[in-house]
Amino acid sequence: MKKIILTVVIAFISHLSIGQNFAELNNYEFKSVESYKTEESKVLLCANYLFNNPTNKSELNRLISIQYIMKWMMGTPDYTFEIGEKAMELTKGNDDLLGLYMAAMSKVVIESKSEKLDNEQIYNQAEDILVNYCSNSDNKMKPSKKIKKILKSRKD
Numbered sequence: 044m045k046k047i048i049l050t051v052v053i054a055f056i057s058h059l060s061i062g063q064n065f066a067e068l069n070n071y072e073f074k075s076v077e078s079y080k081t082e083e084s085k086v087l088l089c090a091n092y093l094f095n096n097p098t099n100k101s102e103l104n105r106l107i108s109i110q111y112i113m114k115w116m117m118g119t120p121d122y123t124f125e126i127g128e129k130a131m132e133l134t135k136g137n138d139d140l141l142g143l144y145m146a147a148m149s150k151v152v153i154e155s156k157s158e159k160l161d162n163e164q165i166y167n168q169a170e171d172i173l174v175n176y177c178s179n180s181d182n183k184m185k186p187s188k189k190i191k192k193i194l195k196s197r198k199d
Contacts, residue, residue, distance in 0.1 A: 147172040
């Protein structure tokens with residue numbers, strides 16, 4: 044019982060702390076190479092926030108999170124991100140899906156610091172995160188045709 048209460052308290056505090064930082068993230072400027080490294084934990088917090096909440100919850104905070112992640116992705120010297128044909132087919136013109144895919148890519152590389160992943164591995168893990176997110180109807184994310192196909196193949 045104590046563990047459950049502690050978990051709820053920690054989740055609540057972490058939600059409050061990121062909730063207070065959204066305005067800060069919106070105005071954050073990466074000024075040096077080191078700033079990209081020091082901000083990785085916030086990028087991961089943003090990605091986790093996106094994947095732990097439905098799309099219709101705090102839309103402004105979701106937008107700020109995606110913009111912050113994209114700024115980080117464009118400038119980080121430690122990682123290179125390829126958004127190729129497979130990613131475009133996966134997200135098929137849906138900006139929300141593309142933003143989540145980019146968040147998933149960031150999450151994958153930051154959580155896998157100890158191993159060097161190639162583009163295919165990053166794609167596969169990011170695809171899995173995005174498909175799992177879309178598979179939960181509570182998240183209110185309309186899947187693309189490709190994601191629907193993947194979900195159907197998982198059921199079979």
